[in-house]
Amino acid sequence: MKPPSKNQVQRYLASISISGDYSKGKKKIQIEYFGLLDKYGKDSAEGSAEKNKDIKQLGYGSPYLLVYQEIFPSGKSYRKKAILSTMRIGHGFGHDYRADRVDNTVLAFDSWNSLPQHCKVWDIGAFNKKDSSLLSLGEAGEFFLLRPMIEGVEYYKDLDRIFRTGSLDELDLEKAHSLAEYLAKVHRSKKFEGPGQRDLYARKIRDTVGHGECIFGLSDSYPSQSNDYMRQGELEEIEKKCVTQRWKLKDRSERLSRVHGDFHPWNILFQEKRGKPTSKFELLDRSRGEWGESADDVCALSINYLFYSLRKYGEVRNEFLDLLNSFMETYARSTGDNELSKAMPLFYVFRALVIASPVWYPDLSSEVRRKIFNFSQNILDEGSFDYRKVNNYFRGVN
Numbered sequence: 001m002k003p004p005s006k007n008q009v010q011r012y013l014a015s016i017s018i019s020g021d022y023s024k025g026k027k028k029i030q031i032e033y034f035g036l037l038d039k040y041g042k043d044s045a046e047g048s049a050e051k052n053k054d055i056k057q058l059g060y061g062s063p064y065l066l067v068y069q070e071i072f073p074s075g076k077s078y079r080k081k082a083i084l085s086t087m088r089i090g091h092g093f094g095h096d097y098r099a100d101r102v103d104n105t106v107l108a109f110d111s112w113n114s115l116p117q118h119c120k121v122w123d124i125g126a127f128n129k130k131d132s133s134l135l136s137l138g139e140a141g142e143f144f145l146l147r148p149m150i151e152g153v154e155y156y157k158d159l160d161r162i163f164r165t166g167s168l169d170e171l172d173l174e175k176a177h178s179l180a181e182y183l184a185k186v187h188r189s190k191k192f193e194g195p196g197q198r199d200l201y202a203r204k205i206r207d208t209v210g211h212g213e214c215i216f217g218l219s220d221s222y223p224s225q226s227n228d229y230m231r232q233g234e235l236e237e238i239e240k241k242c243v244t245q246r247w248k249l250k251d252r253s254e255r256l257s258r259v260h261g262d263f264h265p266w267n268i269l270f271q272e273k274r275g276k277p278t279s280k281f282e283l284l285d286r287s288r289g290e291w292g293e294s295a296d297d298v299c300a301l302s303i304n305y306l307f308y309s310l311r312k313y314g315e316v317r318n319e320f321l322d323l324l325n326s327f328m329e330t331y332a333r334s335t336g337d338n339e340l341s342k343a344m345p346l347f348y349v350f351r352a353l354v355i356a357s358p359v360w361y362p363d364l365s366s367e368v369r370r371k372i373f374n375f376s377q378n379i380l381d382e383g384s385f386d387y388r389k390v391n392n393y394f395r396g397v398n
Helices: 006-015 098-114 155-165 172-187 195-210 215-220 234-249 294-313 318-335 340-355 366-382 387-394
Strands: 028-036 064-071 077-085 123-128 140-148 256-258 268-273 276-283 291-293
Touching (some): 006 028, 006 064, 155 268, 155 294, 172 318, 195 215, 195 234, 294 340, 294 366, 340 366
Antiparallel strands (some): 028 064, 064 077, 077 140, 256 291, 268 276
Protein backbone atom coordinates (compact mmCIF):
# COMPACT_ATOMS: atom_id res chain seq x y z
CA MET A 1 0.00 0.00 0.00
CA LYS A 2 1.17 3.52 -0.77
CA PRO A 3 1.13 6.20 1.94
CA PRO A 4 -2.01 8.37 2.15
CA SER A 5 -1.97 11.71 0.38
CA LYS A 6 -1.82 15.08 2.08
CA ASN A 7 -5.53 15.66 1.32
CA GLN A 8 -6.49 12.29 2.79
CA VAL A 9 -4.60 13.09 5.98
CA GLN A 10 -6.25 16.51 6.20
CA ARG A 11 -9.73 15.00 5.89
CA TYR A 12 -8.94 12.39 8.53
CA LEU A 13 -7.58 14.92 11.06
CA ALA A 14 -10.59 17.17 10.54
CA SER A 15 -12.97 14.28 11.21
CA ILE A 16 -11.70 13.23 14.65
CA SER A 17 -11.77 14.75 18.12
CA ILE A 18 -8.52 14.86 20.08
CA SER A 19 -7.77 15.76 23.70
CA GLY A 20 -11.11 17.28 24.62
CA ASP A 21 -11.64 18.92 21.24
CA TYR A 22 -15.32 18.48 20.37
CA SER A 23 -15.31 20.42 17.09
CA LYS A 24 -15.42 17.28 15.02
CA GLY A 25 -15.96 18.16 11.39
CA LYS A 26 -15.89 21.92 12.08
CA LYS A 27 -12.17 22.63 12.31
CA LYS A 28 -9.80 23.15 9.43
CA ILE A 29 -6.43 21.47 9.08
CA GLN A 30 -3.35 22.98 7.50
CA ILE A 31 -0.48 20.53 7.13
CA GLU A 32 3.05 21.90 7.33
CA TYR A 33 4.80 18.56 7.00
CA PHE A 34 3.85 14.94 6.39
CA GLY A 35 6.77 12.58 5.86
CA LEU A 36 9.32 10.35 7.50
CA LEU A 37 10.26 11.52 10.97
CA ASP A 38 13.99 11.26 10.34
CA LYS A 39 13.67 13.47 7.24
CA TYR A 40 11.96 16.36 9.05
CA GLY A 41 13.97 19.52 8.60
CA LYS A 42 16.12 17.84 5.95
CA ASP A 43 13.59 17.24 3.18
CA SER A 44 12.92 20.19 0.89
CA ALA A 45 9.68 18.60 -0.30
CA GLU A 46 7.79 19.29 2.90
CA GLY A 47 4.06 18.79 2.89
CA SER A 48 3.77 15.33 1.36
CA ALA A 49 4.99 11.84 2.12
CA GLU A 50 7.77 10.43 -0.02
CA LYS A 51 6.10 8.70 -2.95
CA ASN A 52 8.65 5.92 -3.17
CA LYS A 53 8.01 4.66 0.34
CA ASP A 54 5.61 1.77 0.83
CA ILE A 55 3.17 1.94 3.72
CA LYS A 56 4.98 -1.01 5.33
CA GLN A 57 7.81 1.43 6.13
CA LEU A 58 5.59 3.00 8.78
CA GLY A 59 6.66 1.93 12.24
CA TYR A 60 9.65 -0.22 13.28
CA GLY A 61 12.04 2.68 12.83
CA SER A 62 10.17 4.60 10.11
CA PRO A 63 7.29 6.48 11.77
CA TYR A 64 5.66 9.32 9.85
CA LEU A 65 5.57 12.78 11.39
CA LEU A 66 2.62 15.13 11.04
CA VAL A 67 3.14 18.84 11.73
CA TYR A 68 -0.11 20.75 11.32
CA GLN A 69 -2.33 23.61 12.42
CA GLU A 70 -5.84 23.06 13.83
CA ILE A 71 -7.98 26.12 13.02
CA PHE A 72 -11.33 26.38 14.82
CA PRO A 73 -14.45 28.40 13.88
CA SER A 74 -13.66 30.79 16.76
CA GLY A 75 -10.43 31.74 15.03
CA LYS A 76 -8.21 29.99 17.55
CA SER A 77 -5.49 27.79 16.14
CA TYR A 78 -3.10 25.26 17.61
CA ARG A 79 0.10 23.84 16.14
CA LYS A 80 0.57 20.15 16.78
CA LYS A 81 3.11 17.44 16.09
CA ALA A 82 1.88 13.88 15.86
CA ILE A 83 3.22 10.47 14.93
CA LEU A 84 1.36 8.18 12.54
CA SER A 85 2.54 4.58 12.83
CA THR A 86 1.53 1.04 12.10
CA MET A 87 3.20 -2.34 12.27
CA ARG A 88 5.45 -3.35 9.41
CA ILE A 89 3.94 -5.95 7.11
CA GLY A 90 6.20 -8.97 7.19
CA HIS A 91 6.74 -12.52 8.33
CA GLY A 92 8.01 -13.92 11.58
CA PHE A 93 7.81 -12.90 15.24
CA GLY A 94 4.05 -13.52 15.28
CA HIS A 95 3.23 -10.69 12.83
CA ASP A 96 2.45 -12.85 9.79
CA TYR A 97 -1.28 -12.13 9.52
CA ARG A 98 -3.15 -8.83 9.46
CA ALA A 99 -5.00 -10.08 12.55
CA ASP A 100 -1.65 -10.29 14.40
CA ARG A 101 -0.83 -6.70 13.56
CA VAL A 102 -4.33 -5.50 14.42
CA ASP A 103 -4.05 -7.34 17.76
CA ASN A 104 -0.89 -5.38 18.67
CA THR A 105 -2.34 -2.06 17.53
CA VAL A 106 -5.63 -2.43 19.41
CA LEU A 107 -3.79 -3.57 22.55
CA ALA A 108 -1.59 -0.48 22.37
CA PHE A 109 -4.66 1.76 21.98
CA ASP A 110 -6.34 0.09 24.95
CA SER A 111 -3.35 0.23 27.31
CA TRP A 112 -1.06 3.19 26.63
CA ASN A 113 -3.14 5.91 28.25
CA SER A 114 -3.44 4.14 31.62
CA LEU A 115 0.31 3.96 32.34
CA PRO A 116 1.88 6.93 34.17
CA GLN A 117 4.49 8.88 32.18
CA HIS A 118 3.65 7.01 28.98
CA CYS A 119 3.00 8.77 25.68
CA LYS A 120 -0.74 9.11 25.09
CA VAL A 121 -2.48 7.70 22.05
CA TRP A 122 -5.09 9.90 20.38
CA ASP A 123 -6.80 7.60 17.92
CA ILE A 124 -6.83 4.24 16.24
CA GLY A 125 -7.86 3.83 12.63
CA ALA A 126 -7.17 1.96 9.44
CA PHE A 127 -6.03 2.55 5.90
CA ASN A 128 -8.55 1.83 3.16
CA LYS A 129 -7.33 -1.17 1.17
CA LYS A 130 -8.23 0.49 -2.15
CA ASP A 131 -6.71 3.96 -1.93
CA SER A 132 -4.88 4.31 1.44
CA SER A 133 -7.38 6.87 2.71
CA LEU A 134 -7.65 6.92 6.49
CA LEU A 135 -10.77 5.40 8.00
CA SER A 136 -12.04 5.53 11.52
CA LEU A 137 -12.66 1.85 10.76
CA GLY A 138 -15.07 0.73 8.03
CA GLU A 139 -13.44 -1.03 5.09
CA ALA A 140 -10.17 -1.55 6.86
CA GLY A 141 -6.79 -2.58 5.56
CA GLU A 142 -3.83 -2.13 7.90
CA PHE A 143 -4.47 -0.35 11.22
CA PHE A 144 -2.57 2.67 12.51
CA LEU A 145 -2.12 4.70 15.69
CA LEU A 146 -2.03 8.48 16.00
CA ARG A 147 -0.12 9.85 18.97
CA PRO A 148 1.60 13.09 19.95
CA MET A 149 5.28 13.47 19.23
CA ILE A 150 7.32 13.23 22.43
CA GLU A 151 10.49 15.27 22.78
CA GLY A 152 13.43 13.73 24.60
CA VAL A 153 16.68 11.79 24.31
CA GLU A 154 16.49 8.00 24.12
CA TYR A 155 18.22 6.29 27.04
CA TYR A 156 20.33 4.11 24.75
CA LYS A 157 22.22 7.25 23.72
CA ASP A 158 23.38 7.62 27.34
CA LEU A 159 24.54 4.01 27.31
CA ASP A 160 26.33 4.59 24.00
CA ARG A 161 28.14 7.59 25.53
CA ILE A 162 29.14 5.60 28.62
CA PHE A 163 30.39 2.81 26.35
CA ARG A 164 32.58 5.30 24.44
CA THR A 165 33.94 7.26 27.40
CA GLY A 166 34.17 4.56 30.06
CA SER A 167 32.83 6.94 32.70
CA LEU A 168 29.57 8.10 34.28
CA ASP A 169 28.42 11.69 34.39
CA GLU A 170 26.67 13.25 37.38
CA LEU A 171 23.18 12.17 36.24
CA ASP A 172 23.78 8.57 35.17
CA LEU A 173 23.33 6.90 38.55
CA GLU A 174 20.41 9.19 39.30
CA LYS A 175 18.73 8.07 36.06
CA ALA A 176 19.16 4.40 36.95
CA HIS A 177 17.73 5.15 40.39
CA SER A 178 14.81 7.06 38.86
CA LEU A 179 13.96 4.21 36.50
CA ALA A 180 13.98 1.68 39.35
CA GLU A 181 11.78 3.90 41.52
CA TYR A 182 9.35 4.31 38.67
CA LEU A 183 9.04 0.57 38.09
CA ALA A 184 8.63 -0.06 41.81
CA LYS A 185 5.75 2.41 41.89
CA VAL A 186 4.09 0.96 38.78
CA HIS A 187 4.47 -2.64 39.98
CA ARG A 188 2.75 -1.88 43.30
CA SER A 189 -0.54 -1.89 41.39
CA LYS A 190 -1.81 -5.47 41.56
CA LYS A 191 -4.78 -7.06 39.85
CA PHE A 192 -6.97 -9.30 42.01
CA GLU A 193 -9.96 -10.77 40.23
CA GLY A 194 -10.16 -14.37 41.35
CA PRO A 195 -10.05 -16.85 38.46
CA GLY A 196 -9.48 -14.04 35.94
CA GLN A 197 -6.32 -13.07 37.78
CA ARG A 198 -4.97 -16.63 37.57
CA ASP A 199 -5.78 -16.90 33.87
CA LEU A 200 -4.16 -13.56 33.02
CA TYR A 201 -0.92 -14.34 34.85
CA ALA A 202 -0.74 -17.82 33.33
CA ARG A 203 -1.22 -16.26 29.91
CA LYS A 204 1.62 -13.81 30.50
CA ILE A 205 3.98 -16.64 31.39
CA ARG A 206 2.71 -18.80 28.51
CA ASP A 207 3.08 -15.98 25.98
CA THR A 208 6.63 -15.25 27.16
CA VAL A 209 7.53 -18.80 26.21
CA GLY A 210 5.36 -19.50 23.18
CA HIS A 211 4.45 -16.23 21.46
CA GLY A 212 6.03 -15.34 18.12
CA GLU A 213 7.52 -12.16 19.61
CA CYS A 214 9.00 -14.02 22.56
CA ILE A 215 11.16 -17.08 23.28
CA PHE A 216 9.89 -19.57 20.71
CA GLY A 217 9.55 -16.95 17.97
CA LEU A 218 13.05 -15.63 18.63
CA SER A 219 14.44 -19.16 18.68
CA ASP A 220 12.91 -19.78 15.24
CA SER A 221 14.68 -16.70 13.87
CA TYR A 222 18.15 -18.16 14.49
CA PRO A 223 20.05 -20.01 11.74
CA SER A 224 19.00 -23.64 11.46
CA GLN A 225 22.61 -24.86 11.45
CA SER A 226 24.79 -24.80 14.54
CA ASN A 227 27.80 -22.47 14.46
CA ASP A 228 30.73 -21.23 16.50
CA TYR A 229 28.63 -19.62 19.25
CA MET A 230 25.87 -22.22 19.62
CA ARG A 231 26.01 -25.98 20.08
CA GLN A 232 23.91 -28.33 17.96
CA GLY A 233 20.49 -28.64 19.58
CA GLU A 234 21.15 -25.89 22.13
CA LEU A 235 18.10 -23.82 21.27
CA GLU A 236 15.88 -26.87 21.72
CA GLU A 237 17.56 -27.46 25.08
CA ILE A 238 16.93 -23.88 26.15
CA GLU A 239 13.30 -24.06 25.03
CA LYS A 240 12.73 -27.18 27.14
CA LYS A 241 14.24 -25.51 30.19
CA CYS A 242 11.97 -22.51 29.61
CA VAL A 243 8.94 -24.78 29.61
CA THR A 244 10.09 -26.11 32.99
CA GLN A 245 10.33 -22.51 34.24
CA ARG A 246 6.83 -21.82 32.93
CA TRP A 247 5.40 -24.61 35.06
CA LYS A 248 7.18 -23.24 38.12
CA LEU A 249 5.74 -19.77 37.59
CA LYS A 250 2.30 -20.16 36.02
CA ASP A 251 0.36 -20.49 39.30
CA ARG A 252 2.05 -17.51 41.00
CA SER A 253 -0.83 -15.22 40.09
CA GLU A 254 -0.44 -13.12 43.25
CA ARG A 255 2.48 -11.55 41.36
CA LEU A 256 0.25 -10.14 38.60
CA SER A 257 1.23 -6.47 38.37
CA ARG A 258 0.77 -3.45 36.18
CA VAL A 259 3.65 -3.46 33.69
CA HIS A 260 5.04 -1.60 30.69
CA GLY A 261 5.99 -4.80 28.86
CA ASP A 262 8.85 -3.46 26.70
CA PHE A 263 10.85 -1.32 29.12
CA HIS A 264 14.09 -1.00 27.19
CA PRO A 265 16.37 2.00 26.50
CA TRP A 266 14.89 2.75 23.06
CA ASN A 267 11.45 3.30 24.65
CA ILE A 268 12.67 5.64 27.43
CA LEU A 269 13.07 9.33 26.55
CA PHE A 270 14.80 11.53 29.12
CA GLN A 271 13.66 15.13 29.14
CA GLU A 272 15.72 18.28 29.00
CA LYS A 273 15.09 21.55 30.84
CA ARG A 274 16.49 24.73 29.33
CA GLY A 275 18.74 22.63 27.15
CA LYS A 276 20.18 20.62 30.04
CA PRO A 277 19.52 16.90 30.66
CA THR A 278 17.37 15.82 33.61
CA SER A 279 16.42 12.50 35.23
CA LYS A 280 12.76 12.94 34.24
CA PHE A 281 11.48 10.77 31.42
CA GLU A 282 8.52 9.69 29.33
CA LEU A 283 7.86 6.32 27.75
CA LEU A 284 6.87 4.89 24.40
CA ASP A 285 5.45 1.62 23.06
CA ARG A 286 3.89 -0.18 26.01
CA SER A 287 3.47 -3.76 24.78
CA ARG A 288 1.88 -7.16 25.36
CA GLY A 289 -0.85 -6.10 27.76
CA GLU A 290 -1.52 -3.94 30.78
CA TRP A 291 -0.85 -6.68 33.35
CA GLY A 292 2.00 -9.14 33.74
CA GLU A 293 5.07 -10.17 35.70
CA SER A 294 7.20 -7.37 37.17
CA ALA A 295 10.38 -9.30 36.29
CA ASP A 296 9.59 -8.57 32.64
CA ASP A 297 10.27 -4.84 33.04
CA VAL A 298 13.23 -5.31 35.38
CA CYS A 299 14.95 -7.71 32.96
CA ALA A 300 14.12 -5.70 29.83
CA LEU A 301 16.10 -2.74 31.15
CA SER A 302 18.84 -4.31 33.25
CA ILE A 303 20.03 -6.76 30.59
CA ASN A 304 21.26 -3.72 28.66
CA TYR A 305 23.76 -2.92 31.43
CA LEU A 306 25.04 -6.48 31.02
CA PHE A 307 25.04 -6.28 27.23
CA TYR A 308 26.96 -3.02 26.95
CA SER A 309 29.53 -4.16 29.49
CA LEU A 310 30.02 -7.57 27.83
CA ARG A 311 30.75 -5.84 24.56
CA LYS A 312 33.23 -3.45 26.16
CA TYR A 313 34.92 -5.56 28.86
CA GLY A 314 33.89 -9.18 28.30
CA GLU A 315 32.22 -9.13 31.73
CA VAL A 316 30.10 -6.79 33.87
CA ARG A 317 32.31 -4.28 35.65
CA ASN A 318 33.21 -0.63 36.19
CA GLU A 319 30.55 1.90 35.20
CA PHE A 320 28.04 -0.70 33.94
CA LEU A 321 28.32 -2.70 37.15
CA ASP A 322 27.64 0.55 39.04
CA LEU A 323 24.52 1.13 36.95
CA LEU A 324 23.31 -2.44 37.46
CA ASN A 325 23.87 -2.27 41.21
CA SER A 326 22.16 1.13 41.49
CA PHE A 327 19.14 -0.04 39.53
CA MET A 328 18.72 -3.42 41.24
CA GLU A 329 19.43 -2.17 44.77
CA THR A 330 16.95 0.67 44.40
CA TYR A 331 14.27 -1.62 43.03
CA ALA A 332 14.82 -4.24 45.75
CA ARG A 333 14.76 -1.63 48.49
CA SER A 334 11.63 0.02 47.11
CA THR A 335 9.62 -3.17 46.58
CA GLY A 336 10.89 -5.73 49.09
CA ASP A 337 10.11 -8.32 46.40
CA ASN A 338 11.98 -11.39 47.66
CA GLU A 339 10.50 -13.64 44.97
CA LEU A 340 11.62 -11.56 41.98
CA SER A 341 14.86 -13.53 41.52
CA LYS A 342 12.90 -16.74 40.80
CA ALA A 343 10.88 -15.08 38.03
CA MET A 344 13.84 -13.42 36.34
CA PRO A 345 15.44 -16.36 34.45
CA LEU A 346 12.52 -16.79 32.03
CA PHE A 347 12.38 -13.09 31.19
CA TYR A 348 16.15 -12.72 30.98
CA VAL A 349 16.27 -15.58 28.48
CA PHE A 350 13.62 -13.83 26.39
CA ARG A 351 15.80 -10.69 26.27
CA ALA A 352 19.02 -12.67 25.91
CA LEU A 353 17.71 -14.30 22.74
CA VAL A 354 17.17 -10.79 21.37
CA ILE A 355 20.63 -9.42 22.11
CA ALA A 356 22.44 -12.60 20.97
CA SER A 357 20.44 -12.73 17.74
CA PRO A 358 22.24 -12.39 14.40
CA VAL A 359 18.99 -10.88 13.08
CA TRP A 360 18.91 -8.01 15.56
CA TYR A 361 22.66 -7.64 16.16
CA PRO A 362 24.48 -8.95 13.07
CA ASP A 363 27.87 -7.45 14.02
CA LEU A 364 28.17 -8.96 17.49
CA SER A 365 31.24 -11.11 18.09
CA SER A 366 30.85 -14.88 18.50
CA GLU A 367 32.56 -14.62 21.89
CA VAL A 368 29.90 -12.25 23.22
CA ARG A 369 27.09 -14.34 21.74
CA ARG A 370 28.51 -17.44 23.44
CA LYS A 371 28.64 -15.68 26.81
CA ILE A 372 25.00 -14.66 26.41
CA PHE A 373 24.09 -18.29 25.73
CA ASN A 374 26.11 -19.31 28.81
CA PHE A 375 24.19 -16.73 30.81
CA SER A 376 20.86 -18.14 29.62
CA GLN A 377 21.80 -21.74 30.37
CA ASN A 378 23.21 -20.99 33.81
CA ILE A 379 20.30 -18.92 35.12
CA LEU A 380 17.83 -21.51 33.83
CA ASP A 381 19.77 -24.28 35.57
CA GLU A 382 19.95 -22.30 38.82
CA GLY A 383 16.30 -21.26 38.59
CA SER A 384 17.01 -17.78 39.95
CA PHE A 385 19.18 -14.72 39.36
CA ASP A 386 21.39 -12.89 41.86
CA TYR A 387 22.78 -9.64 40.45
CA ARG A 388 25.53 -9.66 43.08
CA LYS A 389 27.22 -12.60 41.35
CA VAL A 390 26.34 -11.64 37.79
CA ASN A 391 29.69 -12.59 36.25
CA ASN A 392 29.40 -16.18 37.48
CA TYR A 393 26.59 -16.73 34.98
CA PHE A 394 28.85 -16.15 31.97
CA ARG A 395 31.10 -19.12 32.71
CA GLY A 396 31.12 -21.99 30.21
CA VAL A 397 28.54 -24.75 30.42
CA ASN A 398 29.06 -28.44 29.78
